Amino acid sequence: MLKLIGLCVVAGLVVAAIAFPVVGGAGLLSNRASETVDQFSAELAQADPPLLTTITDSKGKPIAYLYDQDRELVDSAGISQNMKAAMVAIEDHRFEEHNGVDWKGTLRAVVKGVLGQRVEGGSSITQQYVKNYLAYVVAKTDVEREKASEVTAARKLREVRIALQLERTLSKDEILTRYLNVVPFGGQIYGIKSAARHFFDKLPKDLSVPEAAYLAGLVNKPSRLGTENPEEAKKRRDHVLKRMADTGALAKDAAQAQQLYRQFQEEPLNFANAKRRPNDCVSAENGQTNGYFCDYVVDYLAKLGFSKDKLKRGGYTIQTTLDQGANDAVKAAAEGEVSKTTDGIANAMAVVEPGKDKHRVRALGANRDYGNDKGKNQTSFNLPADVSRFGAGSIFKIFTAAAAMEEGKTGVNRTVNVPNTYTSSIYKNGGKAYTVKNASDGADSTMTLQSALAHSPNTGFVILEEQAGLNNVVDMSVRMGLRDSMQSVNRGGSKINPEAKDTSLRVAQDKWVKDNKVGSFTLGVTVVSVLELANVGATITSGGTWCPPTPIEKMTDRNGKPVELKEAACEQAIDAGLAGALAQGLSKDVTEGTAVNAARQAGWTRPMIGKTGTTQNHQSAGFLGATPNFSGAVLTFSDSPTPRTICDGNRPYLCSSGSFIYGGKVPARTWFEAMKPIHQGSETKSLPAAGSQYQ
Template sequence: MLARATGLVKLVGLCLAAGVLLAAVMFPVVGGLGLASNRAADTVDQTSGELAKGELPLVTTVQDMNGAPIAYLYDQYRIPVKYEQIADTMKAAIIAIEDKRFFLHKGVDWQGIARAAAKAGAEGEVSQGASTLTQQYVKNYLAFVLGGGTNEAYQKATEATAGRKLREARVALQLEQVMTKEEILTAYLNIVPFGNGTYGVGAASKAYFDTTPDKLTVPQAAMLAGLVNQPSVLNPGRGVDAAIKRRNTVIDRMRDNEAFGSDKAVAEAKATEYKAAEAGVVADLNLLPNGCVGAGDGPVYGFFCQYLMDYLVKYGMKKDDLLRGGYTIKTTMDPVATVAAKQAAEGQVPKDTEGVANAMAVVQPGQDKHRVRALAANRDFGNDAAAGQSAYSLPAEVTRFGAGSIYKVFTAAAALDKGVIGIDKEMDVPNVYSSKVYKDGNKPYTVRNYSNGPDTKMTLTKALATSPNTGFIILEERTGLDNVVDMAYKLGLRDTMQAVNNAGDPLKADGSNGPSQGDQFKQDNSGSFTLGPGATSVLELSNVAATIVSHGTWCPPTPVEQILDRDGNPVKLNEPACDQPVAPELADTLAQGMSHDALPGGTAYAASQGFNHPMIGKTGTTENYWSVAFMGATPQYAGAVMTFTDGVAPQVICDARAPKLCGNNGRNGLTGGEVAAPTWFNAMKVIHEGKAPVPLAPAVAKYK
């Protein structure tokens, strides 16, 4: 008796709710019950408008420079389809199991409510029958679109309260006035989750059956329709028994709903045949790869993908928008260059080499854009260090290791700019030099050359090729440390100089972990700057080389060629404009001064054999041998390589034939002409294949 009485109370409540809903359609303000106010009505109307528009979270596709997909970014794997692209089998299956009176009601099924109330009268609780496909569309839209698919949003959209049900029903009634049944059914089938991260019938058809929605058979459609009830519990990817049982229930409902015809004997025979079918789910679900880990065969595109993500967020896009916006992003990535860089990096340092990273960046010079063509490393991009992976953006981020004598290029450029020297003018290069300007504690800062030579003087061009330490400390003194640091920023080490501190850590917004690396060198009056001990970005080194051979034009190293939104409209970023930090004549003359490193006597000569393109180059080795580097460019491609210790405890890197960590017991390690330079040349031979050599611009008398 108590259960029956409780059911009657619920019956009365449902009938009252029906009256309120009808009144709410006619009048925006409903008094008394507090279920709607002007503001609440406006909110409902706004929600109805958004649902009618039906803009769903979509997959963003990342393409290489040729338009081939290289990665996908998404919160919800969805392939939207139109009504005519969905098989009748699927439409019949979902209607039979979820809302058999779909084409008869106006958004709220009053007969279903009455049946639920009657059942409540008999059993004491409302268990089924009161939620139409239109209402379910509302619920799913609130949870997975407006709410972003979070657990909190889902709980709110499905909470068992009268207020939530009334609001959902009111929106459903409004939707039925502005959308056709076909539009609502299509919208529902495009939004509902089917498990395993798939949303909508397009993605589900591909994932489970490797087909498209227009080709779904009755057993396939019935299985998908059954999944929406409890996609995680019925997951056919883990086991098909529960999914088949639910599928067969759907088939029975389809039979009862005359989806197989009105002849009961024929319909029963068909239902029996369909229920006997195997699950048909593909052995390995066809789930779309998501994110940068594993991007590209090998994989080889992960580092570029991560740089792209960081770049897009830095210059105007939100990560959430990237994961939901359905953009098509055509990047600057050259797959040939990327594979070449990856193979060259791994060829010199195998990916499983403990504690030694070998990273390369390639940028295409230009006076309107500097396109990033490749970012690669001996490591794969990922989280499994034991498998030779790294989640750090090795080629793009500012590493905590230096590029060594490559920084002498900035001293040379600043000296040319200030008229201190010309590329054909001689400079002092003693074997040992104690600075009159820079200090090492309370003592003069004293440097020695890597090897003693007979020359006490040489031209700046020869010095750039042979890299005497003493000569560049003297030149730095004459030019002024501040001017040299500023030149490093101008030519391309912009994040390296201004966005990180001396430890290579990003500066905090409040500057509490500052000053910046560039300012720190200036404040400390640290003459070691020209020897490149500080944190450095491989990508920015590459862009320095691109700036020099672009006649002194700096542009941000961009990974983006074009961005289109879901409707095909272009999206612009707030990228910095290109600028001209040094005179073209100075840059061209500096390039000529750097053109001898791959010639006999240069530090990169041994590594350069077989490469016959005019080029600039500079090797670098840090004093502690924790890192070595090479930076070079032709007028067609610029690139840089850094080999550095990426373990917990930095050590000397030694043995060019099989690089390894050698402790820190004072032994000599690799130099920039080893490992780093061969990596550069091995990659660039492939990248330049089939391209005619292009000469460097001539030097200008003013800077000679």
């Protein structure tokens, strides 16, 4: 009697489900009471599920994948008939006969629900598509996913009413194809294309009957039937094969079907090629080397409105500007000079290709491998791209020279005063007079600005900073490339915090320097990004044109259509004649200046610009060098929790006394070791000439 009453109730509910709109429910269909089954099923028929995003190098070779669900779409022609037949045989053998609902199975399942029994089975493939769509496409949280998959009569009825309408919109083959593209296969593997690749390293169209049977059987029991449980997996596969034989999927002739079943049953499961697709930058292809670049791509796109969550679901293809050969050269040079196992010392490098329409980032690397295992000397802090904890030393004298020439205070061939000691009448040091000395003792003298840039006397650039105006020098650093660096604060790239007790953390670095009249700015005491330093060199060798250091060559959506990226426009940051004057002014560092030994050791012969830098306590040192072909910057710095001085012996080490590190040592040597192979085969170009007003 209870069953009879239950059936009557169910019959009424099903009729209501067909006749009336979808309202409320689990909150997954719509919050608008006016949305009908027709409207929702039409949206479902057109919607695409989450897809993985692929990041490639400049030649289109994948280097990383981002996904919540490892899924790629495949059309019907790309799926073997074996796979379709296996899925229908085990999940819904009356699929071609019903109108979206297997009424017999559904009524049996709903009656169990009415009687308080556990509801299992009874769903057609169309209903399962609806369920999986709600659970893995619409649902964004675990709570929503559980609601969409709840084993209740209410959920069965939701499936019924949507499935009936859906079959009026899509053909059977379209529904089956969509189902195979959405369904989970365990872990983060979704859809038949990713499943075929993961388990058998095949395309879905090439799956054999036993392989298709295994995947079909895996769908509803993925946690029990993976590669780690081959015996259970084979039993389930053989069960699917038996269903295929019994339903005529193997052959119309019953005897032949049974013969094929026994034949396929004897074939072993072969998971030899099973391989999980790497996910995220830490596990990128060659991730220890390419991870920094991948991380920069993700961060760069986030600033353009493409969050990481969006990338993980969007199915984009991102062709980057990464030159794999250049990146490998940078990694080899950085680690060659400072072993990854060196305690407390990081060695990071970035390479940018100059241009008037685009500044392409070609390489980002460091001695430390990219990763999360500190025990293996890995770090997930983006050493070459993020703002570091330290300054670049005298490299910042470039901005003082540029501002002074722009203000008409000097020219590249004009003499500047370089006394051995100088006390500023403008800048203060903690309320006291600001006195600066040159790195090496000597008599007061004068030299050309070109020689000053090569030999780097501190006093001469503090004097030029006074003449040009500190505000102009700071603004020049921003114009030429330190866009993010100068918007951070002077504590290792920390973000601005208006509530911080330390007032220096409340304002951007450029404002802090100006407000506090930090005369030592020209000596490179503020934190900086290695990548932005490299981009400064690209600005100079691009005729004064600044462009954002972009890692993106092109980006397409899931349909292969170009995605428009609203990147910052290139600017004529400084006059072309001034850029030429800087290039000429910086051309002597490798022939007579502080980097001459490193250049000679490398056998360097190309025209280039160069500038070394070392911070006061020798906790960091850097080198910026560029040709019209490529610009690169290196920063060697203490990355231990308690920074210490770095000494430079056969290999650099942390120290309290000894032969201290300088920009012309490890940083310059790293630059030349990387840039020689990077420049191999490229045209030797001359540096631009100085404008007459800047000579």
